[in-house]
Amino acid sequence: MSPGSDDEPSPPDGEFFASVVEGSADPIVSVDGAGSIVYVNPAAEDALGREAASLTGRRLGGLIPDATAGRRAASLRDRLGDPARLVDAGDVSVPLAAADGETRAFSARFHAHEVGGETVYSGVFRERNPSARDRELRTFRNLVEHAGHAIYVTDTDGTIEYVNPAFVRHTGYEPAEVIGETPAVLSSGEMSDGYFASLWETLRAGEVWEEEIVDRRKDGSRYHAHQTIAPVFDDAGSVSRFVAIQTDVTERKAAEWKLKQYRDIVERLDDPILLQDRDGGFELLNEAVSEFAGVPRDALYGEDESAFMDAEAAAEIDERRREVLRTGEPVEYEVSPSFERSGREATFSTRRYPYYDGDGTLAGTFAICRDVTEIKEREADLERFERAVDGATDLIAAVDRDERFLFANEQYRTYHGIDDADVTGLTLSDVVDGDRYPDVRRQVSRALAGRAVEYRATRTHPGRGTRTFDVRYYPLDDPDGGDGDAVGVVGVLRDVTDSENRARQLRVVDRVLQHNLRNAMTVIRGRARQIADDAQARETDADDERAAGAAGPIATAAADVVARAEALLSTSEKVHQITEVLSDPPETEPVDVAEAVETLAAGIGDEFPAASVTASTPDGPVRASATAWIDRAIDELVRNAIVHHDRGSPTVEVAVAATEDAVAVTVTDDGPGLTGMNRDVLETGEAIDALYHGSGLGLWLVYWVVQQSGGEATVRDAAPRGTVVTVTLPRSDR
Numbered sequence: 001m002s003p004g005s006d007d008e009p010s011p012p013d014g015e016f017f018a019s020v021v022e023g024s025a026d027p028i029v030s031v032d033g034a035g036s037i038v039y040v041n042p043a044a045e046d047a048l049g050r051e052a053a054s055l056t057g058r059r060l061g062g063l064i065p066d067a068t069a070g071r072r073a074a075s076l077r078d079r080l081g082d083p084a085r086l087v088d089a090g091d092v093s094v095p096l097a098a099a100d101g102e103t104r105a106f107s108a109r110f111h112a113h114e115v116g117g118e119t120v121y122s123g124v125f126r127e128r129n130p131s132a133r134d135r136e137l138r139t140f141r142n143l144v145e146h147a148g149h150a151i152y153v154t155d156t157d158g159t160i161e162y163v164n165p166a167f168v169r170h171t172g173y174e175p176a177e178v179i180g181e182t183p184a185v186l187s188s189g190e191m192s193d194g195y196f197a198s199l200w201e202t203l204r205a206g207e208v209w210e211e212e213i214v215d216r217r218k219d220g221s222r223y224h225a226h227q228t229i230a231p232v233f234d235d236a237g238s239v240s241r242f243v244a245i246q247t248d249v250t251e252r253k254a255a256e257w258k259l260k261q262y263r264d265i266v267e268r269l270d271d272p273i274l275l276q277d278r279d280g281g282f283e284l285l286n287e288a289v290s291e292f293a294g295v296p297r298d299a300l301y302g303e304d305e306s307a308f309m310d311a312e313a314a315a316e317i318d319e320r321r322r323e324v325l326r327t328g329e330p331v332e333y334e335v336s337p338s339f340e341r342s343g344r345e346a347t348f349s350t351r352r353y354p355y356y357d358g359d360g361t362l363a364g365t366f367a368i369c370r371d372v373t374e375i376k377e378r379e380a381d382l383e384r385f386e387r388a389v390d391g392a393t394d395l396i397a398a399v400d401r402d403e404r405f406l407f408a409n410e411q412y413r414t415y416h417g418i419d420d421a422d423v424t425g426l427t428l429s430d431v432v433d434g435d436r437y438p439d440v441r442r443q444v445s446r447a448l449a450g451r452a453v454e455y456r457a458t459r460t461h462p463g464r465g466t467r468t469f470d471v472r473y474y475p476l477d478d479p480d481g482g483d484g485d486a487v488g489v490v491g492v493l494r495d496v497t498d499s500e501n502r503a504r505q506l507r508v509v510d511r512v513l514q515h516n517l518r519n520a521m522t523v524i525r526g527r528a529r530q531i532a533d534d535a536q537a538r539e540t541d542a543d544d545e546r547a548a549g550a551a552g553p554i555a556t557a558a559a560d561v562v563a564r565a566e567a568l569l570s571t572s573e574k575v576h577q578i579t580e581v582l583s584d585p586p587e588t589e590p591v592d593v594a595e596a597v598e599t600l601a602a603g604i605g606d607e608f609p610a611a612s613v614t615a616s617t618p619d620g621p622v623r624a625s626a627t628a629w630i631d632r633a634i635d636e637l638v639r640n641a642i643v644h645h646d647r648g649s650p651t652v653e654v655a656v657a658a659t660e661d662a663v664a665v666t667v668t669d670d671g672p673g674l675t676g677m678n679r680d681v682l683e684t685g686e687a688i689d690a691l692y693h694g695s696g697l698g699l700w701l702v703y704w705v706v707q708q709s710g711g712e713a714t715v716r717d718a719a720p721r722g723t724v725v726t727v728t729l730p731r732s733d734r
Contacts, residue, residue, distance in 0.1 A: 027106070027125040035059050035081040038120060047106075047127060049099035065097040075159050075180035083121035086110040089156050090240040094125070150225075150246040153232075156239055158182045170248060172218030183244070188216040199229070203242060206231050212249065224253040272348070272369040275355060280304035280321060283364065294342030305337075313337030320352055324365045328354050334372070346373045395469075395493035398476055401448060403428040403441070406476075406488055415461065447473035447489040456496075462625075462730050465588075465710035467497045587627065588709060590732035593663050594622040594656045596631040601654055604638055608650075611642045616655040624663035624729035626709035633705035634665055636698045637725055641669035663729045670722040674699075679715045682725065702727075 021028055027044035031037055036059055040052045048055070048063070061077030076094060079085055086092060091107045098104050106125040113120060144151050150167040154160050160178050168174060171186060178185055191213060202209045209229040216222050225246040234240040272292060275284035281302045282289075290297040293308035300307065306314040313335050320333050336347040348369040357363040389396050389409045397408035405423040408416075413423065416431050432440050436459070446453050453473040460466045471493050475486035594617035601615035624630070634654070642650045653668045674682070678699055685703040706713050711729040718724045 021122075024124075027127070028122055029055075029060060029125060030120050030122040031060050031080070031083050033084065033119060033121070035061055035083055039122075044125065047098070047104055047125070048096060063096045065095055065103045067103065072161070072180035079157075079159075083110055083123075084112070084119075085157070086123070087112045087121065090238050091234055092155060093161060096125075150248070152178070152183070152244050154183070154242045154244070156241060158242070161241065167246075170217075170223075170246065171215075177218075186215040186217075188214045188222050190214040190222070203229060203231055203239075206233075206239060212253075213246075215246075223248055223250045225249060271371050273367070274369075275364065275366050276304070276321065277364040278325060278362070280318060292339050292342060292344055292346065294339055294344075308341060309337040309339055317350075320350075321365050321367075324352050324354050325362065328362065330354065346371055347376050348372065393495070395495070396491070397423075398488055398490045399428055399444065400488040401486075403444070405431075412493070443471070443473055444489050444491075447475050448486050450475050450486055460710070462710060465707050467495055468500050470494045470496050588625045588730075589628065590623040591626045591628075591630055592621045593624045593626075593630070593665060593729070594618060594620075597634060597654050597656050597665065600631060600635050600638065604635070604642070608642050610648060611645075611650040611652065613638065613642075613652045614654070616653065618656065618658060622656055622658045622663055623732040624709075624711075625732040626711070626729050627705060629705045630709055630729070633702040634667070634727070636702050637667045637727075640698055641667060641671055641723070645669065645671040647671075658731060661731055663731050665727045665729070667725045667727075668718055668722065670718065673717060673721065673723045674715060674725075682713050682715055 021041050024041055025043055027047045028039075028041040029037060029044050030039040036057060037055050040048075040055050044055075045052055059077075059081065061080040064073050064076055064080075066073075079092070080094070086108075087110055089110070091109050094106050094108045095103050096106060104127055106127055108123040108125045110121050110123040113122065144164050147164060148166055150170040151164045152160055152167050153162040160181055160183065163173070163175050163178055167178075171178075173185070195211075195213075199209050199211075208231075209227075211227060213225050213227045214222055215225055226249050227244060227246050229242055229244040231239040232241045232243055270288055272289040273286045274282055274289055277283055281304060282300050285297060285300060287297060290300065293300065295308050304314070305317050314337070316333075316335055317337075320331055323331055330351060330353045332349070332351050334347060334349050336345070338345045349372045350367055350369045352365050352367040354362055355364045355366045389407075390411075392409060393411065395409070395412040395415055397412045398406040400406055405426045405428070408418065408423045410421075413419075413421070418426070418431065428440065428444070429437055443453050443455065452475070453471075455471055456468065457471050458466060458468050471491065474490045474492075476488035476490050478485070478487045597615045597617055601613045605611070605613045638652055638654060641652045647670075651670045653666075655666045655668070657664045657666070681699045682703055685700060685707070702713065706727055706729075709729055711727060714726050714728075716724050716726075
């Protein structure tokens with residue numbers, strides 16, 4: 001190729017410069033604004049093994065070999081397609097494909113100039129041939145390849161040209177994935193725009209940038225790095241590229257963060273925390289120690305506890321400290337010092353540990369002192385509260401909003417058969433039987449809504465019989481304030497059975513005595529007047545009455561008075577027995593019902609020889625759970641059947657039968673049967689009118705004895721006549 005020929009491209013400038021370009025040993029390539037080749041000098045023809053005519057009109061970026069990493073090749077083609085960006089950009093590494101298929105590596109520098117009114121961009125390409133400097137560069141590259149720090153190199157636009165293996169290990173990106181990209185591929189989004197603006201300002205000034213950065217690995221995880229970015233200058237003193245070195249400080253930053261957290265936590269704790277040497281001198285302590293001591297923190301370093309607390313507590317702490325030094329094991333203890341300077345007193349639950357230096361030598365002790373003063377006071381209050389609650393005669397328990405038990409006193413646990421004092425694993429449905437649970441749950445829900453609930457309920461206990469309770473439910477407020485909603489319910493069940501029974505007894509006895517005494521005294525008064533009126537004529541009439549064989553009016557009146565008095569005495573005796581039954585605590589005990597029935601049948605048979613009283617019992621003991629009055633109740637049933645019989649020879653059969661859970665005593669007679677009122681008295685205790693008669697009052701006694709024994713009585717007609725009364729009692733497990 002000769003300059004000035006018509007069929008070959010000419011140098012892009014005047015004759016002098018043309019001769020220089022044509023004679024240059026370095027390949028020179030000129031491109032237009034779109035990156036298309038408009039001129040190549042002979043050295044370029046030789047280097048690429050291509051004629052100028054075959055190169056003119058082609059895009060320079062098209063000569064980049066296909067073997068070049070995809071992203072890098074794309075980046076270079078993009079930059080060569082806009083050569084204005086390459087002006088003053090310093091040296092640019094450009095691999096070009098020669099005609100023989102080999103890749104020639106060039107370092108190119110571009111300049112802009114005018115040719116015929118058009119801007120042309122000429123690049124001087126210097127091939128990187130092996131030399132001493134290249135050997136140095138290879139040695140340097142080898143060192144970089146084996147460096148433990150992540151290193152990457154960019155051109156002056158920030159496009160990555162090289163990454164070392166440590167970069168791959170550190171970031172997870174392979175070289176082909178980042179070469180041709182900018183470091184933005186590592187951006188975590190946590191660094192501000194101001195950070196990067198300052199970075200580029202520093203680098204463009206030719207200075208070294210050194211700061212910490214938060215970047216992101218390929219897997220998305222973030223890491224902290226200490227990053228140094230330095231400009232690399234060419235022989236002309238211009239910046240040709242940048243080299244960045246990253247040191248992963250993620251673990252160090254995490255440790256620093258944890259240390260800061262621990263320091264902040266320790267300082268903010270209200271509990272004293274301290275580190276002491278082997279002699280007890282303070283090496284480290286938080287502000288809480290100073291506040292309790294009433295002494296500035298700086299004044300405490302080197303001192304021990306005796307400098308600010310009472311001697312007895314200081315001596316105890318010193319002994320515990322020596323124990324840790326002696327055994328090398330942590331200890332726990334409580335101490336209650338007083339602090340003269342601050343005027344404070346406190347109780348601390350302390351855990352003291354051995355403290356070792358970096359060489360593993362025991363250097364002192366480390367103590368965490370938890371202020372438990374309020375806890376101790378609350379524990380004392382709680383203990384008094386628990387004693388009061390457990391000592392109460394009422395049944396007291398509490399549940400939370402999910403119906404889980406919070407506590408239950410001893411009376412509540414005993415009544416409901418709960419053996420374990422810890423009831424927190426139980427729920428309301430575990431304790432309350434299925435029939436009563438819906439009603440109890442409804443009342444608890446009312447209390448959870450913030451209303452106090454009061455009502456009276458009757459419950460049947462397997463060992464205590466039917467009991468009457470005044471039930472009160474109260475909302476349990478949140479001790480921490482909360483949103484104002486109740487966090488649970490406290491239930492108080494007061495057993496009013498005895499007082500209710502006594503009140504009922506008094507009402508019944510009052511009506512019985514008013515009715516019977518009034519009637520009896522009316523008769524007695526009438527008979528007494530009759531005796532008085534007849535007394536005047538008794539002498540003249542006595543002979544006639546005796547002659548006629550008839551009882552005189554005086555005798556008849558006297559007999560009636562006696563009968564009425566005896567009836568009143570019987571009523572009084574039964575009332576007295578009922579009073580004793582209701583006055584005794586309803587305690588049950590094992591009673592051999594079979595033996596009691598046999599003894600009773602024999603005794604009544606002797607007392608009423610005209611009556612036929614038989615007993616049918618199983619062999620051996622048959623024990624029921626009943627009060628000590630149960631034999632009196634059975635006796636009353638048998639006597640009632642004999643005394644109120646309408647024939648001369650009453651027949652009464654008493655039978656005992658047992659099942660796994662119950663004992664049944666059946667009294668069968670052939671009498672006239674019980675009236676409806678008497679049946680109501682025996683089964684429900686409600687028919688007061690029947691108690692105007694001695695039989696009704698006796699049956700009322702039976703009712704209360706059976707109730708207090710936890711049993712029940714039923715009445716039915718016998719065939720062909722008579723009555724069958726069955727008393728069912730719980731069977732004793734003792």
